[in-house]
Every structure is written in C-alpha cells, then in structure tokens.
Amino acid sequence: MVFGAVMIPIWRAASKAVKKTLSVRQVPYLAIGAAFSFVIMMFNVPILGGSTGHAVGGVLVAILLGPWAACIAVTVALVIQALLFGDGGITAIGANCFNMAFVLPFVGYYVYKFISSGSPAGSSRRIFAAGAGAYAGICASALSAGIEFGLQPLLYHTANGQALYCPYGLNVAVPAMLFGHLVLIGWVEVIVTALVVKYLQKQDAVFFEGGRS
Amino acid sequence: MSNPLHKKHHFIERSILSALAFLKDATTSEEYANRKGFLQSLDPRFKTISFFSFLVTAVSLKSAVLISFLYGFCLILVLLSSIPVRHFLVRTLLFIPLFSLFIVLPTVFSAMTPGDPVWSFHVAGITGIITRPGVDGAVLFVVRIATSVSLVVLLSLSTRHSELLKVLRLFGVPQIFVLTVSMCYRYLYLFATMVENIFTAIKSRVGVVSHQRHGQKVVAWNIANTWNRTTQMSEEVYMAMLSRGYTGEPRLLSKFHATPKDWLWLLCAIVICAFLFYRGHTL
Numbered sequence: 180m181v182f183g184a185v186m187i188p189i190w191r192a193a194s195k196a197v198k199k200t201l202s203v204r205q206v207p208y209l210a211i212g213a214a215f216s217f218v219i220m221m222f223n224v225p226i227l228g229g230s231t232g233h234a235v236g237g238v239l240v241a242i243l244l245g246p247w248a249a250c251i252a253v254t255v256a257l258v259i260q261a262l263l264f265g266d267g268g269i270t271a272i273g274a275n276c277f278n279m280a281f282v283l284p285f286v287g288y289y290v291y292k293f294i295s296s297g298s299p300a301g302s303s304r305r306i307f308a309a310g311a312g313a314y315a316g317i318c319a320s321a322l323s324a325g326i327e328f329g330l331q332p333l334l335y336h337t338a339n340g341q342a343l344y345c346p347y348g349l350n351v352a353v354p355a356m357l358f359g360h361l362v363l364i365g366w367v368e369v370i371v372t373a374l375v376v377k378y379l380q381k382q383d384a385v386f387f388e389g390g391r392s
Numbered sequence: 393m394s395n396p397l398h399k400k401h402h403f404i405e406r407s408i409l410s411a412l413a414f415l416k417d418a419t420t421s422e423e424y425a426n427r428k429g430f431l432q433s434l435d436p437r438f439k440t441i442s443f444f445s446f447l448v449t450a451v452s453l454k455s456a457v458l459i460s461f462l463y464g465f466c467l468i469l470v471l472l473s474s475i476p477v478r479h480f481l482v483r484t485l486l487f488i489p490l491f492s493l494f495i496v497l498p499t500v501f502s503a504m505t506p507g508d509p510v511w512s513f514h515v516a517g518i519t520g521i522i523t524r525p526g527v528d529g530a531v532l533f534v535v536r537i538a539t540s541v542s543l544v545v546l547l548s549l550s551t552r553h554s555e556l557l558k559v560l561r562l563f564g565v566p567q568i569f570v571l572t573v574s575m576c577y578r579y580l581y582l583f584a585t586m587v588e589n590i591f592t593a594i595k596s597r598v599g600v601v602s603h604q605r606h607g608q609k610v611v612a613w614n615i616a617n618t619w620n621r622t623t624q625m626s627e628e629v630y631m632a633m634l635s636r637g638y639t640g641e642p643r644l645l646s647k648f649h650a651t652p653k654d655w656l657w658l659l660c661a662i663v664i665c666a667f668l669f670y671r672g673h674t675l
Contacts, residue, residue, distance in 0.1 A: 190569075207575065207626045207629035207630045207633065208626045208630075209572045209576075210571075210572045210573075210575035210576040210579060210629075211575075211576075211579055211622045211623075211625055211626045211629065212622070212626075213572065213573075213576040214576045214579035214580050214582075214583050214622070215583070215618065215619060215622045217576070217580055217583075218580070218583040218584065218586075218587060218618065219615060220410070221407060221410040221414065221584065221587045236615075239615075243619060251569075251572070255569075255572055255573050255576050256576070258560075258573055259573060259576065259577055259580070261544070262544070262548065262556060262557075262560075263418075263421070263548050263553050263556065263557075263577070264417060264548065269444075269447060269540075269544055270447060270448075270451050270540065337454065341505070341525050341528070341529050342529060343454060343532070344533070346496060346499040346504070346505075346529055346530075346533065347499075370608050370612070371608075371611070371612060371615065374608060374609060374611075374612030374613075375612045375615045375616045375619070377612070378612055378613050378616035378617075379616050379619065379620075382616065382620065383620075
C-alpha cells in the first residue's frame with residue numbers, strides 16, 4: 180500500500196510525459212502496447228535442458244514505446260493480471276508496479292540508451308545494449324523486490340518479534356531474489372530482448388533512429 | 393521465468409497452451425459472471441467495495457483463526473453464487489498458496505524461528521526441531537495468502553470483466569486509464585488467438601523445432617512480427633475510433649443501479665469486518 184502511494188506521482192508524471200509525446204492517438208497505442216506487454220509472456224522460449232521459460236518484456240516495451248509509456252503499459256498489464264486473473268495480488272499492486280513498471284523499464288532503458296548512444300540504427304552495439312539493458316532491468320527489479328521483502332520483518336512484526344508478512348530478512352530475501360534472476364531468468368530476458376531488437380533492426384532500422392528509441 | 397515442471401512439453405506446445413489457458417480463463421470467468429447467483433445479482437460497485445474491505449481485513453488481521461473465518465465466509469459465497477466449489481478450490485489453492493507454503497517451510501524450524509518445540513526428528517545425523525512460533529507464523533502466512541487470493545478470484549469470477557474495469561473509476565482512477573485498461577483487455581483476446589495461430593502454424597508446417605538456438609530465433613522473430621502487427625493495428629483502431637466520433641475525450645457507458653439489497657450487503661460487509669477487527673484486538 181505504501182508503494183501504491185509512491186506510484187501515484189510516478190503514474191501522474193507518466194501520463195503527462197505520454198500526453199506530450201503521443202498526443203490524442205495515445206489511447207489505442209497504449210492499449211495495444213499494454214496488450215503486447217501482456218502477450219510477450221505467452222511466448223515460451225526454449226532454454227537449457229529442454230525446459231522452457233518466458234520473458235517479462237518490460238525493457239523491450241521501454242525500448243519500443245519509451246520508458247514512460249512502458250510504465251503505463253506494464254501497469255495496465257499488471258492491473259489486468261491482478262484484478263481479473265488473481266495472479267498478482269491486489270494489495271501488492273503498488274509494490275509490483277514499482278518494481279516491474281518503474282524500476283525495470285527505467286533501469287533497462289537508460290542502460291540501453293547509455294550503451295547505444297551515438298551508434299547507428301542498424302549497429303550490433305544496439306543489440307548488445309538491448310540485452311544488457313534487459314539484464315540490468317530485471318536484476319534491478321529483483322533487487323528492489325528483495326529489499327521490500329527483506330524490510331517487512333523489521334517493519335511488521337508481533338510484540339514477540341514474529342514476522343507478520345514475509346518472514347525472511349534482508350540477508351535471505353535479497354540473495355534469494357537475485358540468484359534466480361542473475362543465473363537464469365535474466366538470461367531469458369537477454370535472449371528475447373536482444374533477438375527481437377535484432378529482427379526489428381532488420382525489418383525497419385529507421386525505427387531505432389529517432390523518437391522514443 | 394523458467395518452468396522446468398513442463399520439460400516434457402516443447403516450447404511450441406507450451407506457447408499454444410499459454411494462449412489457450414488465457415482464453416479459457418477469460419471465457420470461464422465470463423460464463424460464471426453471467427450465471428444467476430447471489431454475488432452476480434449485486435451492483436459491481438458495492439461488491440468491489442465490500443470485497444476490498446474483506447481484503448484489507450484479511451491482510452490486517454494477525455490471527456489465523458479469524459482469517460479462516462473470512463475464508464469460510466468466502467466459500468459460502470461461492471456456494472451461493474453458482475460457482476463450482478471444485479473449480480474454485482483448484483484455481484485458488486493449487487498454485488499460489490502451495491508456492492507460499494514452500495517458501496515459508498524453512499521458518500518452522502528452530503534454526504529460523506526459536507521457541508517452544510512441538511516436534512523433533514533425526515535425518516542423516518541432523519536433528520530438526522519444529523517450533524510453535526514457527527508453525528504459527530507459517531500457518532498465518534499461508535492462510536492469509538489463500539484467503540486473499542480466494543477473495544480476488546471470487547470477485548473476478550462473479551463479475552463481468554468489463555464491469556469490473558469500469559468500477560476502477562470509483563477509486564479515482566482517471567477515465568483515460570480505465571479506457572486504456574478496457575481496450576487492452578479486449579485486445580488480449582485477439583492477441584492470445586494470434587499467438588495460438590502463430591504456433592499452430594509453425595507446428596503444422598515445421599513439426600518440431602528441436603534445436604534450442606533455432607527455437608529462440610523463431611520465438612524472437614514472432615514477437616517482433618507481433619509488435620509490427622500491433623503498431624499497424626493501433627493506427628487502424630485510431631481511425632476506427634475517429635470514424636465513430638472519438639474527439640479525444642473518452643466517455644464510458646455506465647448502467648449501474650444500486651438497490652436496497654446492495655446497501656444491505658454493504659452494511660453486512662462492514663459489520664463482518666468491524667467484528668473481525670474487534671475480535672482481532674481483543675484476542
């Protein structure tokens with residue numbers, strides 16, 4: 180709920196930024212962008228050992244739509260997941276949005292911008308930058324979630340010290356959240372984001388020259 | 393997110409299954425929301441406020457017994473709303489609460505939570521001691537999650553999704569955002585069908601993509617292709633909106649009607665929450 184309050188000024192800023200850049204066409208563009216960010220999770224990617232995984236796609240959406248529009252698109256996808264499918268927790272929606280609709284696209288996008296700055300639209304540096312951005316974004320998001328989990332036993336506990344919500348402190352929650360993302364999930368994100376940027380470059384490199392990307 | 397439980401399924405089948413699962417979930421929810429039942433007969437605004445109150449109560453209470461009472465009440469509402477109990481239990485208990493139990497399991501041992509021992513055992517020379525505060529904490533954690541998930545799923549199953557999204561306006565969510573969410577939800581049907589068609593086409597033409605790298609390229613190519621189709625579609629949708637009189641200011645149709653039954657229900661919900669809070673403080 181605290182993060183819900185934190186997200187309100189962020190959503191307000193996102194709405195303003197999006198209005199400025201996308202004008203009156205924003206509604207279908209954002210709605211379809213949000214649907215795209217939801218649908219990315221339906222694409223299963225083959226990974227090691229014959230198993231499959233799926234990407235979250237937040238950084239990819241940020242590269243394609245810009246970070247503010249991605250913030251709204253991912254928020255919309257999370258709201259639909261939580262409210263209509265009971266997959267994300269209504270009371271955790273603020274924290275989920277902070278991690279996945281704010282930290283993830285912004286960290287990923289600015290890592291991508293930093294590495295790719297000055298490179299031609301069709302360069303392989305952009306593909307590398309997209310992969311690095313995706314990895315940085317998802318790991319930063321996992322770190323943020325780990326810190327939020329780890330702070331809960333300190334903030335919410337009974338008189339005898341028993342945790343009311345997440346029972347693990349920072350020393351357990353942060354490594355637990357980071358390990359899976361650094362070792363496996365982050366790489367699924369890298370593969371999907373880098374390859375999609377590569378194919379979009381091949382189809383229409385002009386897309387990466389101006390505007391949002 | 394890795395899913396090693398489904399190793400036996402190829403990524404093509406997994407993608408088709410993901411798309412179909414979405415479509416099935418959405419269709420089943422709409423089917424239950426259209427049935428004649430107690431929750432379906434309530435005004436979505438009152439229903440959402442009452443469920444939100446239950447949810448806040450479940451999250452705030454510190455007693456597993458009181459939260460269980462709320463869970464029992466939730467199951468009674470399932471019965472009164474013509475929603476199959478088995479379907480509801482499978483949907484609400486099978487994944488998230490079980491996953492929570494797995495997460496919280498180490499905390500029942502004395503190494504994580506010291507306290508009065510309730511049971512000890514020896515395995516391979518290691519002594520494990522389960523403590524009372526550890527068990528209490530774990531039970532509270534899992535019961536709270538099971539109840540919260542059940543409440544949200546019940547609200548979603550008993551309310552038409554289009555109406556549930558309109559109710560977001562009640563909570564001060566800007567109209568433009570509600571419109572975006574509503575439009576996004578409609579396009580999800582289309583895109584889920586698109587994903588299913590893409591992978592069915594790949595399966596029928598190629599059979600099986602056995603090489604991992606080639607499989608990754610196939611998936612990435614199709615995500616890129618889906619993106620191209622979505623951007624083209626957004627232009628077409630905008631033109632269609634203009635042709636139907638869209639001026640940049642969205643307007644949502646609202647046909648909610650409150651009846652005395654809705655007010656009575658809201659009163660009951662407030663009384664239940666107040667009672668649980670009171671009992672929570674006196675326990």
